[in-house]
Amino acid sequence: MPGMNFNTTNNTFRQLMGNGLLYRVPPFQRDYSWSNDEWDDLWQDITSLGTGDAESSHYMGYLVLQSSDSKRFNIIDGQQRITTLSILVLAAIALLQELAQADETNLDDQKRAEQLRSSYIGYLDPVTLIPQAKLSLNRHNDRFYQNYLVPLERLPQRGLNRSEHLLRKAFNWFRDRLKADIGTKGEEIVRFIDSIVDLIFFTVITVTDELNAFTVFETLNARGVRLSATDLLKNYLFSVVSKEGAHTTELQNLEERWEGIVGLLGSESFPEFLRIFWNSRHKLVRKSHLFKTIRRAIVKKGDAFSLIRELDTHARIYAALRNPQESSWSRKERDYLRQLQMFNVRQPLALLLAAYNRLGEENREGFTKILRTIAVISFRYNVICNHPSNEQEKIYNAIAQKIFSGTFDSAGNIIPALQPVYPEDRIFRTAFSEKELRTTNSRNKKVVRYILFAIERHCSGSTFDFESATYSLEHILPEHPENGWETFDDQLHSRCVYLLGNMTLLATGENRNLGNQSYQEKRTIYSLSEFLITQGISKHFDEWTPATIRSRQSWMAKQACSVWHVSFS
Incomplete structure (x- = not known):
């Protein structure tokens, strides 16, 4: 990625959290959403490290950070994982404090708890007991995290939003797992935490601004790594609104609209919708330049509100265009x-x-x-x-x-x-006459059925459901020929078998009975077919050769010019 200001390193959890740096989930990033399945997957992975044939370390994936001073970092992608690991450490600290409180002479476990807290969570002001945490969460989760989880206060069960309930459940879930699987001895709990913080590692990508982060997302997504460019854009738009002093109700309305759009489309489909929406009214923008273009255009509070209102309206149209069953x-x-x-x-x-x-x-x-x-x-x-x-x-x-x-x-x-x-017809007819579609691909098979049924309807006037299992696709020269097809050597077979001219329609039962029989045996069945285009094979071709395949495909191309035709006059 030439010209980008970013760096990449592999860091363990100890290196990330044990170095005095501060991490912040941006205010409008998505809420905490992990639940039992993700907690259990993580637990199974880390508790099996180094045992038997298990891996000696656990890779947590990409962590995308944004920072301008290398001291304070916004977590652009990876907040679910970092938050969960912090909750795991807090659960361990809570157990150590319980052990210390149960025995007033147990100073060791209290020291262990303080050491884990200072290394991975932060510290509590000894006078005010207000936490100075290494990690801050988004605007919906940080109050619960800072006021209850970090100081290990009694966790409320009522009056919580959905993500706060998940944070509370995560803490209790990991505390129970630690008790059940690691035990209730202070040294064992600390030994477990002390080992996993060195065995869990991330690929950390640090960028200087949102534009570089967006480019990283697009590059990694193209390589099959799903990162949330949707969240990045949301953070930018909401930051534009917040800078001009938006009222709480305005932000709430904005967020409800946003969540409605993403809920309708899904976070992975949203970036594609955004590009299509933008290109429906502006000069064509490629995916790699979309965020930069939007950032240049949306600079005021009114711009952001206007964009999200338009996105809300058009998301419904886009979803319908992508869903023929609407x-x-x-x-x-x-x-x-x-x-x-x-x-x-x-x-x-x-x-x-x-x-x-x-x-x-x-x-x-x-x-x-x-x-x-x-x-x-x-x-x-x-x-x-x-x-x-x-x-x-x-x-x-x-x-x-x-x-x-x-x-x-x-x-x-x-x-x-x-x-x-x-x-134009001449170009289309030539291309159709030479078209080969390998029906080993399911999409190609569907397209070939569609073509054949459309030509059948054009020739006979009969309409069939081209997706019905009642009918099947017949390769006249079989895909796996046996006796009776000796004139086609391997090379000739490869060149002819997936030409459109070599394919027709049959009732599924008839096709199954035909199998790989010779052309002369098949020809009798074709003559009795309910499909006019299949009857035509028997009527017009005494033998089946590369020349007859080409001849039939040329005839099909002529029909296709009439079937798929637009008059512009």
């Missing part, structure tokens, strides 16, 4: 959205978001026409021609901007603007 869709709209989902294309979503916002309520017929046009273009451009999507997305984005600005306000001026991404 009850508000008509049958046709549901079919087109299912097709886009099956084709795995997302490039049109910003345009569709803008189009629905402009037309969806007042001119539903116009929106449906746009949706059908997008589905046809996606099939031609993305599935069959396999053209690069970068230029396509730029055109979609330019149209979305014009819809948002009001320049385009009807299907009559939106659809013609889509013509540059509509492969």
